[in-house]
Amino acid sequence: MRTRWQVRLGLTLAGWTVALGIFFPILWMFLTSFKTEIAAVATPPAVLFKPTLANYSAVLQRADYVQFAINSVVVSLGSTLLALALAVPAAYSMAFFPGRHTRDILLWMLSTKMLPPVGVLVPIYLLWRNLGLLDTRAGLVLIDSIGVLPIVVWMLFSFFREVPIEILEASRMDGATEGQELLHILLPLAMPGIAATALLCIILCWNEAFWSLNLTTVKAATLTAFTASFSSPEGLFWAKLSAASTLATAPILIFGWIGQRHLVRGLSFGAVK
Amino acid sequence: MTGAVPARQARTIRTTALLAPSVFPLFLWMVVPLAMTLWFSLERYNLLSPGKSAFAGVENYRYLLTGRALWVAMGNTLLLVGLVLLITLVAGTLLAVLLDREFPGRKICRFLVIAPFFVMPTVSALIWKNMLMNPVFGMFSSVTRSLGLGAIDFFARMPLVAIAIIVAWEWTPFAVLILLPALQSLNRDQKEAARLDGAGVLALFYHIELPHLRRPMAVVAMIETIFFLSLFAEIYVTTGGGPGLASTNLAYLIFRDALLNWDVGGGSAGGVIAIILANMVSFFLMRLIGRNLEDQR
Numbered sequence: 001m002r003t004r005w006q007v008r009l010g011l012t013l014a015g016w017t018v019a020l021g022i023f024f025p026i027l028w029m030f031l032t033s034f035k036t037e038i039a040a041v042a043t044p045p046a047v048l049f050k051p052t053l054a055n056y057s058a059v060l061q062r063a064d065y066v067q068f069a070i071n072s073v074v075v076s077l078g079s080t081l082l083a084l085a086l087a088v089p090a091a092y093s094m095a096f097f098p099g100r101h102t103r104d105i106l107l108w109m110l111s112t113k114m115l116p117p118v119g120v121l122v123p124i125y126l127l128w129r130n131l132g133l134l135d136t137r138a139g140l141v142l143i144d145s146i147g148v149l150p151i152v153v154w155m156l157f158s159f160f161r162e163v164p165i166e167i168l169e170a171s172r173m174d175g176a177t178e179g180q181e182l183l184h185i186l187l188p189l190a191m192p193g194i195a196a197t198a199l200l201c202i203i204l205c206w207n208e209a210f211w212s213l214n215l216t217t218v219k220a221a222t223l224t225a226f227t228a229s230f231s232s233p234e235g236l237f238w239a240k241l242s243a244a245s246t247l248a249t250a251p252i253l254i255f256g257w258i259g260q261r262h263l264v265r266g267l268s269f270g271a272v273k
Numbered sequence: 274m275t276g277a278v279p280a281r282q283a284r285t286i287r288t289t290a291l292l293a294p295s296v297f298p299l300f301l302w303m304v305v306p307l308a309m310t311l312w313f314s315l316e317r318y319n320l321l322s323p324g325k326s327a328f329a330g331v332e333n334y335r336y337l338l339t340g341r342a343l344w345v346a347m348g349n350t351l352l353l354v355g356l357v358l359l360i361t362l363v364a365g366t367l368l369a370v371l372l373d374r375e376f377p378g379r380k381i382c383r384f385l386v387i388a389p390f391f392v393m394p395t396v397s398a399l400i401w402k403n404m405l406m407n408p409v410f411g412m413f414s415s416v417t418r419s420l421g422l423g424a425i426d427f428f429a430r431m432p433l434v435a436i437a438i439i440v441a442w443e444w445t446p447f448a449v450l451i452l453l454p455a456l457q458s459l460n461r462d463q464k465e466a467a468r469l470d471g472a473g474v475l476a477l478f479y480h481i482e483l484p485h486l487r488r489p490m491a492v493v494a495m496i497e498t499i500f501f502l503s504l505f506a507e508i509y510v511t512t513g514g515g516p517g518l519a520s521t522n523l524a525y526l527i528f529r530d531a532l533l534n535w536d537v538g539g540g541s542a543g544g545v546i547a548i549i550l551a552n553m554v555s556f557f558l559m560r561l562i563g564r565n566l567e568d569q570r
Contacts, residue, residue, distance in 0.1 A: 045415055115548060
């Protein structure tokens with residue numbers, strides 16, 4: 001029995017050490033955000049310090065930070081809603097009325113994800129410029145929702161398939177049209193799955209960097225682009241960077257905590273349940 | 274009753290209408306930019322000299338393929354993919370095996386391990402670059418200095434390795450996210466039986482857990498490869514592709530050609546090459562996932 005106890009203690013120690021080690025950069029960012037700029041670059045790194053909220057108030061007082069944050073919220077929510085609106089009918093149709101080509105359509109949708117964004121950077125940039133979509137939130141919403149669309153269809157498809165078809169058939173017997181069936185029966189039943197899908201979508205769009213770095217400059221730039229602007233070597237504003245980054249990361253970490261059980265399904269394209 | 278045939282026809286029409294909202298935009302997304310990339314790649318077209326675009330044939334490709342930059346970038350791309358894949362798969366497997374065991378606080382530990390995946394790439398790159406890997410003020414250099422080893426200037430000495438470490442930190446959680454549930458779906462009785470037969474922890478891992486993980490590992494490897502082939506934000510924020518070309522990958526090279534030098538033709542030719550490279554990988558991924566879809570029926 002004693003060895004069992006020792007194994008358990010060893011496992012606990014190993015687990016916590018490794019987990020805290022991996023989490024350390026995030027923890028360090030969090031701690032640094034409460035330091036003064038001088039304490040932030042102290043060598044050796046200051047572990048004990050007098051916490052200050054000055055960085056947060058400095059960041060929040062910058063009008064442009066608020067603008068970037070609003071852009072991030074609008075773009076990630078907008079893209080998620082648009083992608084869901086486009087994907088729900090398709091997933092519904094493929095889950096409940098599968099045809100000969102359902103499998104091919106699903107795989108084809110997935111294959112669009114294989115197109116590397118850089119491969120089409122040039123034409124998208126030029127198209128967006130000519131359409132007046134460069135540096136607009138609409139332009140970013142459009143490209144982000146296309147980017148997540150295959151994942152959304154896949155996730156919804158796999159959630160919808162778990163809804164027993166008998167329930168839908170029963171409602172059809174009672175004379176419900178497809179629209180009613182979809183709105184009043186399926187959506188409420190599949191709500192947890194839809195919520196999980198939306199959550200993953202928000203996370204992906206919130207963190208999306210390639211297009212927001214390349215297609216926006218000032219007006220529609222999101223928090224990913226804003227934090228990237230701290231990479232210039234002139235200023236060492238680590239404490240402020242940490243405060244801004246903590247604000248940008250915290251909501252997504254919370255979403256991730258809530259949705260972690262379901263993320264696997266979307267991220268592996270159903271290859272792992 | 275008019276019979277089954279008209280009913281089925283009605284249904285086919287309906288599904289088309291339901292599918293169209295997602296199929297049509299994706300179809301446009303696939304065809305239009307791709308056609309444009311292909312077309313531009315055959316043109317001499319620079320945004321700095323507008324009105325001077327002309328058909329150039331394979332000139333852009335010849336310029337790229339005979340130059341040094343493309344091959345360096347291609348090598349860096351593959352090296353980066355290989356290095357990060359190796360780290361994330363090994364670390365991800367070990368972490369999944371560890372987190373599969375029962376111990377107090379396991380759920381919290383699991384989330385701490387997954388957390389880096391939720392941090393936006395620009396933020397993770399900056400935390401690592403400034404607060405951990407900075408040769409003067411960084412955490413690592415103060416540790417190595419206190420050990421009497423001196424500071425390491427990661428981004429000057431080994432930029433590609435430094436970027437690989439950052440990306441591996443971001444993506445090991447992804448491997449854990451996929452591998453841990455796969456491990457948990459392993460039959461407990463089978464493990465118990467092996468243990469009763471006297472199998473140690475290592476034997477258990479090697480003969481039972483590892484074979485069970487083979488397919489999820491392949492999935493992880495291929496999805497990660499797709500993303501790693503076009504790594505961009507981490508390089509953009511940390512090294513800007515330098516020093517020289519030392520950390521320029523294909524994605525960054527195209528960005529540099531197209532949006533910094535405004536060479537639409539050259540950037541597009543690079544894009545076509547990137548697409549070809551990605552397609553070679555995705556071919557295998559699609560086959561694997563397609564087979565899986567079949568299994569579920």
